[in-house]
């Protein structure tokens with residue numbers, strides 16, 4: 001297949017591009033490199049030394065003989081350029097990773113909120129709009145998030161996208177219907193993914209676009225089979241307070257002798273998936289497209305759930321690191337349960353890599369190898385969800401910016 005990977009220079013997009021190229025697909029990465037600019041804005045860098053995208057694809061060609069094409073396009077801003085590219089290339093499938101994906105970054109300031117909404121909503125809408133205009137019957141696979149659901153504490157598993165509800169009709173009878181699971185975003189970033197869901201629902205219904213939305217958990221790990229083939233193919237690894245995700249952050253904190261920073265009680269339960277499984281799920285989704293006229297196909301792309309404080313204890317046992325409980329900059333329930341249905345991918349043959357599989361130590365090794373690149377001052381998460389929380393944290397003597405954590 002000819003596959004366009006929007007956001008193919010990113011943490012999940014890059015290994016996905018390599019994986020699909022390895023399988024013989026013709027891969028076109030479209031990226032505006034905004035994630036690299038955000039590194040410059042924040043004054044941080046990937047833990048792993050990342051080459052330019054042009055250099056990465058050169059090495060891939062040298063190692064495998066396969067060409068990955070790169071196109072520098074901002075899909076949120078350059079609508080005409082993007083549409084012209086789609087018209088000229090007419091891909092069979094499009095994988096859409098190209099959004100601002102960090103909740104803390106999206107909550108940093110009013111400018112960051114605007115940027116995240118404008119970028120993410122326009123990116124998705126421009127794509128859908130252009131596909132209709134060009135009569136492009138490509139299968140669109142979007143990377144969404146488990147965060148669209150919020151967290152259910154009613155003792156029921158979160159279903160894969162749709163909820164069966166009974167409504168009472170005017171004549172007092174019960175009518176059953178399936179609705180999109182009620183959106184319950186916990187940040188501006190998650191809110192954009194909820195808006196994406198509505199865009200997809202409309203375009204599938206109105207124009208018959210074939211769309212799969214992958215509600216993904218937090219991705220951990222760094223290597224995949226293909227990124228390991230050459231040191232210049234290495235994946236990015238974010239550890240900073242805005243972009244670093246919880247498990248990878250604990251691992252780097254342990255490697256540099258920094259206490260594992262748990263926010264609040266650590267009673268938040270989250271869904272996880274290893275990067276290798278994430279890449280494999282995209283492959284499985286591409287092999288199983290919905291039919292034209294079907295509703296949006298939704299998969300829960302996660303393999304296990306863990307409570308944050310349990311994860312911290314696990315890493316602490318593995319590495320001897322101390323655990324530090326800090327004030328929580330987020331507005332969220334201090335404790336939540338999370339039970340998630342994920343049988344669709346398992347039935348399609350996904351064989352999950354779990355935390356127990358020993359790969360944690362692989363990430364510890366990556367963290368140790370590149371620990372010299374870490375700026376310790378960028379480790380704390382400081383984006384507060386509301387002005388009140390920001391003020392409360394500033395007053396707290398345990399505040400990581402005020403206290404030198406060693």
Ligand SMILES: NC(=O)c1ccc[n+]([C@@H]2O[C@H](COP(=O)([O-])OP(=O)(O)OC[C@H]3O[C@@H](n4cnc5c(N)ncnc54)[C@H](O)[C@@H]3O)[C@@H](O)[C@H]2O)c1
Pocket residue numbers: 006007008009010011012013030031032033034035036073074075076077096097098099100101119123143144145146216217218219220245
């Ligand atoms: N990493 C995770 O733990 C995780 C979890 C759940 C869902 N997701 C979703 O998966 C997708 C990829 O996540 P990631 O971790 O690889 O993020 P990332 O930030 O590393 O990659 C996103 C890529 O998209 C590009 N991009 C952003 N806006 C663009 C635009 N307007 N035009 C062209 N390119 C643009 C960026 O430059 C970057 O290379 C995101 O949509 C994210 O919401 C990620």
